[in-house]
Amino acid sequence: MDTENTSAPPRAQSAPADNPTRTRRHGGGITHDNTRHTTRFVVIGNHLVQHKELSLLAIGLSCHLQSLPTGAGADIKSLAARFPEGPTRIAAALRELEAHGYLRRERHRTQTGRIVTRTVSCNQPHASRREPVDTGCPPAKRTPPPQRRTVQKALPAVPQPSSTAPALLQTAIDLLATLRRHDPRLLLSATETAHLVPGVAAWLERDVAPGAVRHALTIGLPDEPLRRPAALLAHRLTDRLPPPPPFRTPSAAAPPPRHPLRNCEGCDRGFRAPESESHCRDCRAAVASLP
Secondary structure, eight states, rough: OOOOTSSSSOOOOOOOOTTTTGGGGGGGSSSOOOOOOOOOOOOOHHHHTTTTSOOHHHHHHHHHHHHHHOOOOOHHHHHHHHHOOOHHHHHHHHHHHHHTTEEEEEEOTTTOOOOEEEOOOEEEEEOOOOOOOOOSSSSOOOOOOOOOOOOOOOOOOOOOOOOHHHHHHHHHHHHHHHHHHHOGGOOOOOOHHHHHHHHHHHHHHHTOOHHHHHHHHTTTTSSSSOSSSSHHHHHHHTTTTOOOOOOOOOOOOOOOOOOOEEEOOTOOEEEEEETTOOOOHHHHHHHHHHO
């Protein structure tokens, strides 16, 4: 009769579910056939490709962003045109990367006044952060810093018209009030509208049609949300102000009308006069001198 080995486990124990090497002992799992890259490659950290909280789409998108050259398009529209996932899923993946420090979005104003968003891809999101040392002591209570009041800057100045005719100002008010129909982001308050009205009136008195003014204010707006649409409109009213219309000399007075030739009923002499006159000047004078 065989002797039982009491040191052996009663059955084979399976590896933990979260152990990535659980299949190695059975001969399965992944193997690698690697060739060293010498050109056209990018170094990706295992902290990204093996991230436990990021989705697979976010990890792949971050790898793609890190491989792009500086200046390449990285907005949602460009990425949706490049990949089949669509804008909604790509936007969600970008938010994941932003929440975990692999992505930053910075807004910059160009020389033409347009606000653009620059995407910053971070290959080491925590490289500049120092993790706190665990001393085993409870954290000390910290007094929250006082909140700083944000003072909103005044709107940029706008051109001033030479005329303050009520009809001109009303046309400018109506134009600004209808901008939100062309772009919902251009919803202006009453205070902002009052500030921008003189600038629009300055355009109108320079022989610019209301439709042309509206086109100049709404064309080429950035895709991202507008932080202060009134400030952008004020900048455009000043930066794109057209020159005054060319000076036109007043036309000369029209020549007097040339009446048709007719015969006087008194002396039968020919003379020119309106149809209401039947006698020449001399006959009219003679009639007027009679007692």
